Amino acid sequence: MKRARALVVACLFSTSCKKQSAGADPSIIAKMTEFRDVMCACADQACADQVQAKVTTWGEQMTKQFGDVKPDPELVKAASEIMTRYSECFAKLTPPKPPPKSPLKQVDALVKIARDHAAKHTKHLVMSKLEATYIRADGTLDPEYGGLEVEFKMRPGPAADDPKRPIGAPVKAPSDGQTDSDCPHWTTRSGAWEAGTTYCMPTYELGPARCSVPQVWARAIRDQAPAAGLASLSLQQLENTTRTQWMFSITDAPRGIDFHRTYPDDCEPVVEQP
Numbered sequence: 001m002k003r004a005r006a007l008v009v010a011c012l013f014s015t016s017c018k019k020q021s022a023g024a025d026p027s028i029i030a031k032m033t034e035f036r037d038v039m040c041a042c043a044d045q046a047c048a049d050q051v052q053a054k055v056t057t058w059g060e061q062m063t064k065q066f067g068d069v070k071p072d073p074e075l076v077k078a079a080s081e082i083m084t085r086y087s088e089c090f091a092k093l094t095p096p097k098p099p100p101k102s103p104l105k106q107v108d109a110l111v112k113i114a115r116d117h118a119a120k121h122t123k124h125l126v127m128s129k130l131e132a133t134y135i136r137a138d139g140t141l142d143p144e145y146g147g148l149e150v151e152f153k154m155r156p157g158p159a160a161d162d163p164k165r166p167i168g169a170p171v172k173a174p175s176d177g178q179t180d181s182d183c184p185h186w187t188t189r190s191g192a193w194e195a196g197t198t199y200c201m202p203t204y205e206l207g208p209a210r211c212s213v214p215q216v217w218a219r220a221i222r223d224q225a226p227a228a229g230l231a232s233l234s235l236q237q238l239e240n241t242t243r244t245q246w247m248f249s250i251t252d253a254p255r256g257i258d259f260h261r262t263y264p265d266d267c268e269p270v271v272e273q274p
Contacts, residue, residue, distance in 0.1 A: 111127075
């Protein structure tokens, strides 16, 4: 998509002036506007891909025709605005690509991959969900049962204060009407990521976690959790605070095991290796 956009506007940013100014031809803006309107009217990715292919072809033709033309400043401004809107419509119809496949089975390492990938998203996202199932005491996914689910949403806005609210009463969450559904949601089993999308409604922020999965496991073992078991863990924010805690559980009805504990996410921070 970036290549197509670059091809469309490449001729507009040339600094040489061997030919007549491209600003003399209003058909360029008209054509770009047409592409934008068609893209924004698309209802699925197949339609978006077809429009994108036409834009790429037209962009290549324009580059050959006006590649050495000095652009008209107004044309440059108009073209940039049109293509920005075009790109926004295209992005809404294109699901986020999953993080690169990784041979890693460590939950903490996989979460970092997801966080790094989400940081490149066009929106300013924060992690809002972290759930790992059937995890060994060393922090790795069980190769047969283990799974990881990570979700990202928009950063919550500041809560507006109601002057009539009594001191200490609950503060209503801000409502900004955000209903976009193109925020990333990823699941993985043994490093094989599957991408999806979720609503971007502002939410609380999770992570990066202070405690690693093995550190949480170590606490559970001290509380008599079966060290050879497979646990489910999730990181959650405590209500009306910025603190987080780990939910840890191992359930095995046939063997009479029903272990549930919560542990504060208060480990000493570890500097991540570059």
